[in-house]
Amino acid sequence: xxxxxxxxxxxxxxxxxxxxxxxxxxxxxxxxxxxxxxxxxxxxxxxxxxxxxxxxxxxxxxxxxxxxxxxxxxxxxxxxxxxxxxxxxxxxxxxxxxxxxxxxxxxxxxxxxxxxxxxxxxxxxxxxxxxxxxxxxxxxxxxxxxxxxxxxxxxxxxxxxxxxxxxxxxxxxxxxxxxxxxxxxxxxxxxxxxxxxxxxxxxxxxxxxxxxxxx
Amino acid sequence: xxxxxxxxxxxxxxxxxxxxxxxxxxxxxxxxxxxxxxxxxxxxxxxxxxxxxxxxxxxxxxxxxxxxxxxxxxxxxxxxxxxxxxxxxxxxxxxxxxxxxxxxxxxxxxxxxxxxxxxxxxxxxxxxxxxxxxxxxxxxxxxxxxxxxxxxxxxxxxxxxxxxxxxxxxxxxxxxxxxxxx
Amino acid sequence: xxxxxxxxxxxxxxxxxxxxxxxxxxxxxxxxxxxxxxxxxxxxxxxxxxxxxxxxxxxxxxxxxxxxxxxxxxxxxxxxxxxxxxxxxxxxxxxxxxxxxxxxxxxxxxxxxxxxxxxxxxxxxxxxxxxxxxxxxxxxxxxxxxxxxxxxxxxxxxxxxxxxxxxxxxxxxxxxxxxxxxxxxxxxxxxxxxxxxxxxxxxxx
Numbered sequence: 053x054x055x056x057x058x059x060x061x062x063x064x065x066x067x068x069x070x071x072x073x074x075x076x077x078x079x080x081x082x083x084x085x086x087x088x089x090x091x092x093x094x095x096x097x098x099x100x101x102x103x104x105x106x107x108x109x110x111x112x113x114x115x116x117x118x119x120x121x122x123x124x125x126x127x128x129x130x131x132x133x134x135x136x137x138x139x140x141x142x143x144x145x146x147x148x149x150x151x152x153x154x155x156x157x158x159x160x161x162x163x164x165x166x167x168x169x170x171x172x173x174x175x176x177x178x179x180x181x182x183x184x185x186x187x188x189x190x191x192x193x194x195x196x197x198x199x200x201x202x203x204x205x206x207x208x209x210x211x212x213x214x215x216x217x218x219x220x221x222x223x224x225x226x227x228x229x230x231x232x233x234x235x236x237x238x239x240x241x242x243x244x245x246x247x248x249x250x251x252x253x254x255x256x257x258x259x260x261x262x263x264x265x266x267x
Numbered sequence: 268x269x270x271x272x273x274x275x276x277x278x279x280x281x282x283x284x285x286x287x288x289x290x291x292x293x294x295x296x297x298x299x300x301x302x303x304x305x306x307x308x309x310x311x312x313x314x315x316x317x318x319x320x321x322x323x324x325x326x327x328x329x330x331x332x333x334x335x336x337x338x339x340x341x342x343x344x345x346x347x348x349x350x351x352x353x354x355x356x357x358x359x360x361x362x363x364x365x366x367x368x369x370x371x372x373x374x375x376x377x378x379x380x381x382x383x384x385x386x387x388x389x390x391x392x393x394x395x396x397x398x399x400x401x402x403x404x405x406x407x408x409x410x411x412x413x414x415x416x417x418x419x420x421x422x423x424x425x426x427x428x429x430x431x432x433x434x435x436x437x438x439x440x441x442x443x444x445x446x447x448x449x
Numbered sequence: 450x451x452x453x454x455x456x457x458x459x460x461x462x463x464x465x466x467x468x469x470x471x472x473x474x475x476x477x478x479x480x481x482x483x484x485x486x487x488x489x490x491x492x493x494x495x496x497x498x499x500x501x502x503x504x505x506x507x508x509x510x511x512x513x514x515x516x517x518x519x520x521x522x523x524x525x526x527x528x529x530x531x532x533x534x535x536x537x538x539x540x541x542x543x544x545x546x547x548x549x550x551x552x553x554x555x556x557x558x559x560x561x562x563x564x565x566x567x568x569x570x571x572x573x574x575x576x577x578x579x580x581x582x583x584x585x586x587x588x589x590x591x592x593x594x595x596x597x598x599x600x601x602x603x604x605x606x607x608x609x610x611x612x613x614x615x616x617x618x619x620x621x622x623x624x625x626x627x628x629x630x631x632x633x634x635x636x637x638x639x640x641x642x643x644x645x646x647x648x649x650x651x652x653x654x
Contacts, residue, residue: 069497098289120637
C-alpha cells in the first residue's frame with residue numbers, strides 16, 4: 053500500500069504554518085533545519101521564527117533570510133554561553149537569552165554584560181542590561197554605567213526601576229553635570245531615585261495586537 | 268516519524284514541559300495542517316475548523332503534562348481536536364452543514380484536467396460531507412491522515428472492529444457517489 | 450446492500466491483503482479509492498492558527514475572579530425562565546459587575562503584560578502601522594491612528610513585558626525605524642530596528 057507512506061511523508065514535510073506564504077518557499081528548508089537544531093540544542097525557537105517572518109515581511113531573499121536565522125541562532129548560543137559563564141542559574145528563558153543578545157547587539161561589551169548578569173543572577177537580567185545599554189547609548193562609559201546599575205541592584209531596587217536610574221542620570225547631564233558627576237550624584241541618592249510616571253490615560257483604549265490578516 | 272535530524276515529538280514535549288513554551292510552536296507546525304484539514308471535514312467550515320483546532324491546541328498545551336506517551340503526541344492531540352469538533356457539532360442545529368463556506372474543492376493534480384475532474388472532486392466532497400459524522404471521521408483519519416486502526420482507536424475511543432465497519436461503509440458510499448454520475 | 454464491496458477489497462485497502470492477490474477488477478477499485486483519497490488530501494489546510502495558539506500559550510492563565518467576570522459578561526447559550534422581579538435583580542447585578550467607566554472599559558492585563566505607547570509624526574501619511582516581533586512583522590495587524598489629523602499617529606498596545614523590536618510602516622510600503630526610539634539594533638537585512646522595553650503594568654500602579 054503506497055497510500056499510507058505517501059500521506060505520512062506529506063504530513064511530516066509541512067513547513068511551519070506561520071511561515072508558509074510569508075517567506076520565500078526556497079528559504080523554508082534552511083529555516084526548518086535551523087529550528088530543528090535549536091530544539092536539539094534546547095534553544096528557544098520563537099526568535100528564529102520571528103527573524104524569518106521579519107525577513108519575509110521586509111522582502112529579503114531566501115538566502116539572506118536563512119543566513120539571518122542562523123545568525124540569530126548563533127547569537128542565542130552566544131547569549132547562553134555568556135549566561136553560563138556568568139553563573140546565571142539554568143534553564144534560560146527565551147526572554148533572558150534575547151535580552152543578553154540585544155545588549156550585545158546594542159554594543160555593550162561582553163565583559164560588561166557578563167558582570168551585570170553575574171550581579172543580578174537571581175533575577176532576569178533584561179532590565180539591568182537595558183539600563184546599561186541606554187546609558188551607553190547616551191555617551192556614558194559602559195563600565196561606569198554598569199557600576200551604577202549594579203549599585204542600584206545592591207541598594208535593593210527592583211529590576212523595572214533600573215530604567216528610572218538610567219533616566220535620572222541622563223536628566224542630571226541635561227541639568228549641566230558631566231557624565232561622571234551625574235553617575236556619582238545618582239549613586240549617592242540610591243535607592244531614592246524618583247520613578248518615571250506613566251502618562252495619564254495610558255491604559256485607556258490599549259489593545260492587543262490584532263490577529264494578522266491573511267495576505 | 269520525523270524527518271532525519273529533526274527532534275522527535277517526545278523530545279519537543281520534554282522541552283516544553285521543561286519550560287520552553289515557545290518550542291510548542293514546533294508541534295503546532297507539524298500538526299496544524301493535518302488537524303485543520305481534519306477539522307474542516309468534520310465541521311464543514313474552515314472558520315469553525317480553525318476555532319476547533321486553535322482551542323484543541325491550547326488545551327493540548329495546558330494539559331501537556333497529562334500526555335502519558337509523548338511519543339504518541341499526534342494521536343493525543345488529534346483526540347483533543349476530534350472532541351472539540353464533536354462538542355461544537357453537538358451545539359449546532361441538525362442539518363446545518365453549510366457547503367457555502369465548506370473547504371475549497373481539492374484541486375486536480377494538473378491544471379488542464381478539465382471540468383470533469385473538478386466535477387468529480389466536488390461530488391466526492393459533497394458525498395464526504397453527507398456521511399454521518401462518525402463514518403466521515405473514520406474515513407478521514409484512515410485515508411487522509413494515514414492513521415492505523417490502533418491510532419484511530421486512540422483518537423476516537425471506538426473499538427477497532429467498529430472503526431473498520433465505519434471506514435468500509437464510507438468507502439462504499441463514496442464510490443457509489445461517483446458511480447451515480449457516470 | 451447493493452453498494453457493498455467485496456471484503457477482500459477492504460482488506461487490501463486496510464493493508465491486510467496483498468493487492469496482487471486480487472483480480473484486475475478488484476485492483477482497479479483499490480486504485481480508484483487510492484486516487485480518490487489523494488484527491489481529497491490535496492486541499493490546502495487553510496489559514497494557520499499558530500499565532501492565536503501561541504498568543505494563548507504566552508498569556509498567563511486568568512485568575513478565578515477574571516474567569517468568573519468573563520463568564521458573566523460574555524454571551525452564554527443558556528435559556529432560563531424567570532419571574533420578572535428576578536430578571537430585574539440579575540440585570541442590576543450584571544450591570545454592577547460590568548463596571549464600565551465613562552471613557553470605556555479598561556483592559557484586564559496579565560501579571561506580565563504592560564502597555565506600549567507608539568507615537569510618530571508622519572504628516573503626509575495616509576496610514577501608519579507598527580510592525581515587530583510581537584505581531585509577526587505583519588503590517589495591518591497593529592495600525593496607528595491620527596484621529597485629529599494633525600500628522601501625529603499613535604497607538605497603545607498591550608504587550609508581554611520585556612524587549613521588543615519594531616519598525617513603522619508608512620502607507621503600506623515605507624519601512625522606517627522609529628526616530629524617537631533612541632535604541633536601535635541592526636536587523637540583519639540592512640536596516641535597523643528600534644528596541645522597546647515594556648514594563649509590567651503592575652509595576653506602574
